[in-house]
Amino acid sequence: MNAPEYLLQTENLELAYGAFHAVNGVSLKVEQGTIHTVIGPNGAGKTSLFHCLTGERQATGGAIMFDGKNIIKKPSHGRVGLGMARSFQLTSLFQNLSVRENLRLAAQGRDGLAALNFWRRVDSRREHLEMADQVLERLQLTRRADTLAGELSHGQQRVLEVGMSICSKPRLLMLDEPTSGMGIDDIPIMTQLISDLGRDHTVLLIEHNMSIVMSISQRITVMSHGQILVEGTPEFVRADERVRVAYLGEAA
Amino acid sequence: MSEKNPLPFAKTQSRSMLLLVVAVLIGLPLVLPSATLATEILIFAMAALACNLLLGYTGLLSFGQGIFFGAGAYCAALLMIHLQLGLFSALLGAALAGGFLAFLVGALAIRRTGIYFVMLTLAFSQMAYFLTYTLSDWTGGDNGLLNVPRPEIRIGDTVLMSLSDARYFYAFVAVLFLLIFIGARRVIASPFGSTLMAIRENETRAAAIGYDTRHFKILVFMLSGAVTGIAGALYAMLLHFVPLSNIDLAMSENILIMTIVGGTGSLFGSLLGAGSIVLLGEFLSDLWPRWLMLLGVILILVVVFMRGGLWGGFSSLYERIKGQRKPSLPTQEELP
């Protein structure tokens, strides 16, 4: 099979709000099977880039190639079926549904339109239940399967938040600051989880916490002012003078 | 809940719920002074149940329910009067009319969310009312549509059962209600129903995990509209008359009130809500012409003290006795 070298690739991606370019000509290449992290100071355009990739915002220029196809016009729900999945920076769960049901719904969403079937029963689609149970195990939430998602501890909610994105068997996981708002004690669990997920998914990560970024990423893209500043291995990025300047400001 | 059972429902609970409904259906005409009153309760329970699919399960507050109710009533009446259609064809026509209008209203209204969605359904509701009023050649305008027949159940030319006796008509409506109740539970327990609840909980997330939520909302609107249309048609047959008020904004409000007072947490709540509001009106309106004032007080009390409605109140009482706890929003746990 002639799979493209890069699972996800943007070409000159642009997101403009009037005259302001939040994303200004970004050409990002995410290699199959890697954990690829995007970092950058506040306002660098990471989140805007992420929004374009998930379909939350319609990019105003350029192309987004996923698995060789330009998906720039696809709405966010349409990207799931292609094998993309995402998590949210602010925990976004189905609070009043059980943990298992959260995961089952996420598994069912891979083929979203098939769920319009209103005459079959939920358990006629066993594969979704099985998927949910597998992920429960992987997240170590099996004991809390029947708890309402809203009643989990904050750390567990963050874990579930990330876990929901793997239920649709995606090829690309896009994680938006998974450790955001997590207590210091919970962060190692999340780090462990992400590097574990990196073993069978391609992961695109946006993260603030530098120690996580440096320890689990294979590749790092540094953004600044809506553009790519530097890209390379963690060691390369760590050593780069421009990155220090961008992070510490003009004074440095 | 057992660790072995991966299904998110408890089967025994569902069976007892069904038994409860059957018991109510049998008991109503025995307890109430007239079968007509019991029939009215079931008709509005159908409408409230359909409203609950939107409000309780999908989180859509629609003021359009009166449109579908009125459309069902007028459509069935006109089909029976002008085309001499029989019982089932008239009901089918009403369901189609309700479902079709719900498709139109739904498809347009879901382009907006929150209060703008509510205002759109309200505007459509008023338009439907004034349109009906204007088309008085067909609808009778202010006077309503008179001489609506109540056809018998027949197959071909063989009459199986006349429904002119109020008790027989009740039995027919009760069977229909039971079928719709079972159908609605089945819908809720389907992949579709579970997705509706996901949309209610968090639409952004539902879209992010792959659901085109517009399709789901439009479909649930159509199902709700069809059932509401059937309820409207039955009401026309019950009264032998379609008053203009059937398509009034006040009808939408009434259906919403019954749904919320009964409790959006369960389909059975809709039966409770319709029952209590209809009975309140029936018994109080003779004693005290200003009984709507009491209704006003009840609405306020429900919101302040019993947001889960009557169903929520009863089940939390029941659980306090049993020492359990359950969310007040519907989940699949109470389902088949």
Place this chain on the structure above:
Amino acid sequence: MLELYLFQILNGLGLGMIYFLIAVGLTIIFGLLNFVNFAHGAFFLLGAYICYTAVSLTGSFWLSLLLAPLLVAALAWVIERLLIQRIYHLPHMFQILVTLGIALIIQEASVMIWGPVGKSVAVPQLLRGVLVIGDFVYPYYRLFLIVFSALVGFGLWLLLERTRFGALVRAGSESTETVSLLGTNIFRLFSMTFALGAGLAGVAGVLFAPLRGAQPFVGPEILGVAFVVVVIGGMGSFSGALVGGLLVGVVQSLMTTIWPQGASLMIYGAMAVVILLRPYGLFGRA
């Protein structure tokens, strides 16, 4: 024929100014409190009835024009304190239910107090008679209506634009957190705004009374029109309420000579079209 249209347009402006007064109260409440008030029509109703009672007791329309809005506002203030304040945080569904309940209570209480048949209120002595310019004849009271509503509107504009209270209301419409940070008692601001909105509906009720009397079941109809005006003008927009009110008033008035049954159909149709095409109204901000 032209005179007839001119007459209808002027009538429409008068009606439109009344609609403006009703709608501006609703829109301020929505803007600041994000609260859907289905009891607004009932406050209008109450204004009209209190006017009737005040006029029959004192004989003075002017006194009632002062008194009725104050009483309505006071009642609204009490209701806000006791009840509405508990439900701001709830979903719209519950807000609608509670305010529907309040509307029902006010409506039924009005019937109990004033009877099920509407009461008529005489046009005040000073404003009886008509203005004659050539062939054109126009009642003084309707002229007064336009001028007085404009004055109230101007006063309200000053209140919103030139006072600390107004600044807080406007700031609060953007973000209630900001206002709390300013050290203002946000709940008192809410109560005052709610009472102000209801009082304006009361003024409208009084002004309406000599035209069509006080009628017990007019609440829902008025509420419907107010929603149309608010939506067309943009929820939360003062100038939108003014232009929307005038637009709806004039259209309704003209339609009575052209196609009476179509008037309501048209304004609700316009409401739907505006939400679909310009959800923030013709004058609202995005």
